[in-house]
Amino acid sequence: MSELRSNRRISVSADSKPVLPRHAKLKFDETRQRWVILAPERVLAPDDIAVEILQLCDGVRNVTDIIDLLVAKYAAPRDDIGADVVAMLQDLADKGFLTQAREKTA
Amino acid sequence: MSPTLTDASPVFADPADSLAIMERTRSTAETFGIPLAVLAELTHRCPLQCPYCSNPVELDRGGTELTTDEWKKVLSELAEIGVLQIHFSGGEPTARKDIVELVQHATDVGLYSNLITSAVLLTRDKLSALADAGLCHVQISFQGNEPVVADRVGGLKNGHVKKLEVAKWTRELDLPLTVNAVMHRQNLHQLPDIIQMAVDLDADRLEVANVQYYGWALKNRAALMPTIDQIDETSRIVEDAQVRLKGILDIDYVVPDYYALRPKKCMGGWGRQFFNISPAGKVLPCHAAETITGMEFESVRSNHSIAWIWQNSEAFNRYRGTGWMPEPCRSCEFKEVDFGGCRCQAFALTGDAGNTDPACTLSPVHAEIFKMAEMESTEGRDRFIYRNFNGGTLEVEEPHLDSTHGA
Numbered sequence: 001m002s003e004l005r006s007n008r009r010i011s012v013s014a015d016s017k018p019v020l021p022r023h024a025k026l027k028f029d030e031t032r033q034r035w036v037i038l039a040p041e042r043v044l045a046p047d048d049i050a051v052e053i054l055q056l057c058d059g060v061r062n063v064t065d066i067i068d069l070l071v072a073k074y075a076a077p078r079d080d081i082g083a084d085v086v087a088m089l090q091d092l093a094d095k096g097f098l099t100q101a102r103e104k105t106a
Numbered sequence: 107m108s109p110t111l112t113d114a115s116p117v118f119a120d121p122a123d124s125l126a127i128m129e130r131t132r133s134t135a136e137t138f139g140i141p142l143a144v145l146a147e148l149t150h151r152c153p154l155q156c157p158y159c160s161n162p163v164e165l166d167r168g169g170t171e172l173t174t175d176e177w178k179k180v181l182s183e184l185a186e187i188g189v190l191q192i193h194f195s196g197g198e199p200t201a202r203k204d205i206v207e208l209v210q211h212a213t214d215v216g217l218y219s220n221l222i223t224s225a226v227l228l229t230r231d232k233l234s235a236l237a238d239a240g241l242c243h244v245q246i247s248f249q250g251n252e253p254v255v256a257d258r259v260g261g262l263k264n265g266h267v268k269k270l271e272v273a274k275w276t277r278e279l280d281l282p283l284t285v286n287a288v289m290h291r292q293n294l295h296q297l298p299d300i301i302q303m304a305v306d307l308d309a310d311r312l313e314v315a316n317v318q319y320y321g322w323a324l325k326n327r328a329a330l331m332p333t334i335d336q337i338d339e340t341s342r343i344v345e346d347a348q349v350r351l352k353g354i355l356d357i358d359y360v361v362p363d364y365y366a367l368r369p370k371k372c373m374g375g376w377g378r379q380f381f382n383i384s385p386a387g388k389v390l391p392c393h394a395a396e397t398i399t400g401m402e403f404e405s406v407r408s409n410h411s412i413a414w415i416w417q418n419s420e421a422f423n424r425y426r427g428t429g430w431m432p433e434p435c436r437s438c439e440f441k442e443v444d445f446g447g448c449r450c451q452a453f454a455l456t457g458d459a460g461n462t463d464p465a466c467t468l469s470p471v472h473a474e475i476f477k478m479a480e481m482e483s484t485e486g487r488d489r490f491i492y493r494n495f496n497g498g499t500l501e502v503e504e505p506h507l508d509s510t511h512g513a
Contacts, residue, residue, distance in 0.1 A: 009353040022428075023310075040243040040282055041358075
């Protein structure tokens with residue numbers, strides 16, 4: 001298999017720095033008054049919490065940072081929040097709509 | 107908390123799957139919210155001559171095409187009424203000199219743009235300009251996995267090599283790529299190699315689409331119809347690849363409905379979640395709808411808004427919902443599952459678009475059609491009628507190919 005495939009099959013872990021790829025766009029749909037993710041041949045409908053997670057995915061924060069921010073905001077146990085965040089991001093990655101910031105290039 | 111990304115249809119029901127695809131899952135026969143995605147067929151001009159082209163046999167001439175300003179107005183209007191994605195298609199959309207300008211306009215009004223292309227007219231500079239204009243996704247058609255079969259089907263010398271080159275540029279420019287492989291009797295033996303080709307091209311998605319038989323494909327049905335053995339083998343290959351390549355290549359599979367027991371839910375049901383705009387500006391419930399003769403379709407050049415045409419025009423309302431249905435559809439428990447199948451196919455095979463799609467086993471002509479398909483698949487000639495503006499041209503000589511009849 002070619003080198004190019006190395007960016008496929010992302011495994012989301014505590015150190016991952018997830019970010020939406022350019023072909024997956026998080027957008028507020030004014031007509032239907034809700035958030036959507038636009039992707040090739042797909043429109044996904046994230047719920048409020050998924051949107052909140054995705055808005056934290058800037059390619060700089062890692063998954064641990066994202067979980068820290070949510071733990072500070074919500075009353076749920078850290079393990080529960082962590083598991084939910086990883087599961088949602090992994091689901092998005094498996095569908096090809098999540099990428100990771102490359103290791104520092106500069 | 108349990109974050110979900112659900113089915114985001116205009117009726118946002120049933121948030122069961124955490125990342126479901128946006129598609130209507132239940133009857134919304136009374137609402138008809140504006141579609142999420144619209145197909146813009148910019149032109150019928152195309153350098154390829156595929157014998158299964160989905161355009162109508164009566165092609166729109168270049169002179170009838172909407173102008174740049176007209177298309178821009180259409181794109182603005184679509185964004186305004188709530189359309190989220192625009193698929194630029196054709197013919198060959200890059201045969202339009204204003205393709206970059208149109209993609210830029212789509213970006214400016216907030217539409218997610220997809221280019222459905224044969225790729226053979228693209229240069230690297232043009233593709234790069236499209237990427238800079240905000241193009242979000244590229245879908246390239248392939249007619250086979252090597253030039254002998256592929257260039258014969260497309261009717262263009264060196265087309266296949268060019269496609270490979272453009273696919274490579276697409277990924278170099280970091281644009282997501284879908285490989286669209288239209289399959290039929292004379293190339294199904296290449297399917298495993300086509301799947302590998304998509305992997306090697308670093309494609310994100312592969313559409314394995316069996317030919318649907320209206321318009322040009324109907325003219326060529328005897329040369330294209332796969333055998334039952336081929337279809338069984340194809341399903342096995344696709345299912346195996348879907349498991350093996352999970353997370354690497356997303357594979358969508360369109361089965362040939364002549365061999366199905368139940369008809370496809372064509373377009374998600376007539377006038378329910380899809381419309382397209384033809385090169386001359388007609389607003390159509392399906393890209394093949396103009397194959398139904400005797401129907402009048404409204405144009406974006408009329409005094410009506412696109413939203414009005416979608417909601418109120420006679421063509422959209424004629425086969426909407428279930429009220430129009432004859433028996434056996436009317437009393438069928440699946441009537442809101444498949445909406446009676448495909449109107450274009452019903453017209454093509456029975457002469458009346460209001461009949462049950464013959465792909466359904468409950469259609470009175472199903473057995474006859476199935477038998478004919480089976481016979482054509484084993485006895486039909488391999489010679490193509492190529493698609494062009496002159497009503498088609500018969501392939502010069504009978505091809506000498508192996509592996510055509512049967513897997």
